[in-house]
Amino acid sequence: TTTVKRGDIVSSVTGSGQVYAKSSVDLKSVVAGDAIDVTGVSVKNDQEVKKGDLIATLDMEDAQKSVRDDELSLWGAQIKMAQTEKLYKRQTEDDRRNRQIQEIAVKEAENRLADAKEDLQKYYIRAPFDGVVTGLSVSAGDSVSRDDVLATIISKELYAEVTLNEVDAASVAVGQRAELSFSAVDASNISGTVSKIDTIGTVSSGVVSYNAEISFSNVPENLKPGMSTDVEIVLNEAKDVLYVPTSAIHSEGDSKYVLVLDASKKQGASTLSEDMFKEVAVTTGDTDDVSTEIKSGLSGGDVVMTTKATSTSSSTSTSSSSRGGMGGGMFPF
Secondary structure, three states: OEEOEEEEEEEEEEEEEEEEEOOEEEEEOOOOOOOEEEEEEOOOOOOEEOOOOEEEEEOOHHHHHHHHHHHHHHHHHHHHHHHHHHHOOOOOHHHHHHHHHHHHHHHHHHHHHHHHHHHHHOOEEEOOOOEEEEOOOOOOOOEEOOOOEEEEEEOOOEEEEEEEEHHHHOOOOOOOEEEEEEHHHOEEEEEEEEEEEOOOOEEEOOEEEEEEEEEOOOOOOOOOOOOEEEEEEEEEEEEEEEEEEHHHEEEEOOEEEEEEEOHHHHOOOOEEEHHHEEEEEOEEEEEOOOEEEEEEOOOOOOEEOOOOOOOOOHHHHHHHHHOOOOHHHEEEO
């Protein structure tokens, strides 16, 4: 037997997974050519950077020369434009056409200069977002190609990806609360939220699994991408409710009942017998499989029967009685 208690009922599923950076970008040179020299590196590994911060500088001598040449071309086109306007200042069709031709020449020169300046910016490798530098593999004087990774920028925002079996995945939904533990940094009870779950599962050796993404903002110190995590996803929770062991609940069709001790029948008896219990209809709520919420039918402190031992032989009956069970139909109290 046990008594009806008050407390919290939490139904959850658990899984294990790894930590990942929310964003991660490999920085490469986009400058045309087989190889280009690195003229400067402005950061170190594990350094925090802001969006737009300079990471490295490539040899831009040719690009700077192109900008200077296009500036001169634009200057020349503008001078010729002034001469054209002075020479063809009448409003005749021929004069207007000559002015328009030179206006086009000026516009083309402006476009070439804008393109050259845009190309020049490619020689400055900058952080695409706020984050941390990792994998920095170059220094001033190195030669790199377009396929070489100069460094990687990872965001400080992390998330966990946990693998669930198909039964658990069916109960998990976006928005549910989760708690994470990270053994590598000795951190536990970190609050998170299910932000994504796979629609299509992955089959391995005949077993289907689904990945769930868990977002969390309170990042423990020294936590890094790739570290492992254990996650508990809360499916349902009921606070401050009456509950009994799930084994105490019996079903009869669509109805449920619990065997409750009738105090008037006990009246000072030192042991309990089955006939001292009565069936009481109950309405149940959330369950964590071990305990079940009682919404109506019982009161706190009620004594309920959780299991009933059956006697199949004298040895069984004796054994049950010695363990404090219900052998022979009697209950030690």
